[in-house]
Amino acid sequence: MSRRRAVLSLTVTTLVLAVMALASCGSGSQETNTPANSTPNDVVEGRFDVGDYKLYMRCEGSGSPTVVYFHGFIEEPAGGGASNAGEIPSMLRDKHRVCVYDRANVDRSDDVPGLRTGKSSVTDLHRLLDAAGVGPPYVLLGASFGGLISYSYAATYPEEVTGMVLLDAHVPGLLELEHYWPKEERLPNTDWSYAEEKIDQYDVNVYAQQHAGQVPDIPVTYLLATPDSGEGWGGPPAWTEAVLDELPEYVESFSPGVLKKVESPHDMPPMIPERIAKEVELLIASIPQQGAAHDGEASKK
Secondary structure (H helix, E strand, O other): OOOOHHHHOOOHHHHHHHHHHHHHHHHHOOEOOOOOOOOOOOEEEEEEEOOOOEEEEEEEOOOOOEEEEEOOOOOOOOOOHHHHHOOHHHHHOOOOOEEEEOOOOOOOOOOOOOOEOHHHHHHHHHHHHHHOOOOOOEEEEEEOOHHHHHHHHHHHOHHHEEEEEEEOOOOOOHHHHHHHOOHHHOOOOOOHHHOOOOEOHHHHHHHHHHOOOOOOOOOEEEEEEEOOOOHHHOOOHHHHHHHHHHHHHHHHOOOOEEEEEEEOOOOOOOOOHHHHHHHHHHHHHHOHHHHHHHHHHHHHO
16 A cells, blocks of 8 residues: 555445446536526536636535535545545535535546646635635535645635534644654655646645644534544554644644544545534534524524
8 A cells, every 4th residue: 555545545435426426417517617606406516617727516505604525635546536525415505505526637627737736726726616606604624635735725715714624634744743654655755646636745735834823713623533543544553643642732723623533434424424414513503603693594583
């Protein structure tokens, strides 16, 4: 197993979900450069222009804030992407708009020359949301390696993000623990051009670390996979232990930051979608402005 491969490995469950998602899309997916407006029961779906290429996004449901799902690292073709969110969007769409997307080089999004970076990943999503006509505020739902990109997005556009739910996610600061890896496997020595996604994980880590402390004062819930905590990250045991030791401090830096252990493998979305949807709802309910909005709606009734 290559380094970080398990960030999002292709499983039978993931493949089945991908096939189901494609089947449900059918001819509904469309090429478009025009922002689409969403009404309560409408679906916004298409490949949207973000510059010199197009990225795929699907949004369903209505209501604020919008939940944006970040998939894990894609190493192999048909390895998941947006479809890895599984049933989560359908569980949240009655109260919130939920968006899933494929990063560059993944599934229905365009292939882009060269390696993707932390900055390009954040910029791509910002342009994609704008092109699709999906405005803030956002709650970011980051799975595995996608959690690192969601952190960077929140730090780059703090005025847009009101909360995050992280699913056994990588976090900023891991570069300080590289000495636990064999010398030949330490970042930035790995060549990421072999992978389907072609994203430089070293650069993504550097970008996130450069923005440490710039994330807004938001609530964060971190779901830690147990009983095999850290095994899904694919690192040496000593590295995994060091990461788990640092994790509580990272989570506690948010306001509030809550760390919860859940019985699940690393690839959580296909396995515990109900639990994830519940945690997203609980986090949204804890956001002061959201609570005020709900109270206002109730008083009108």
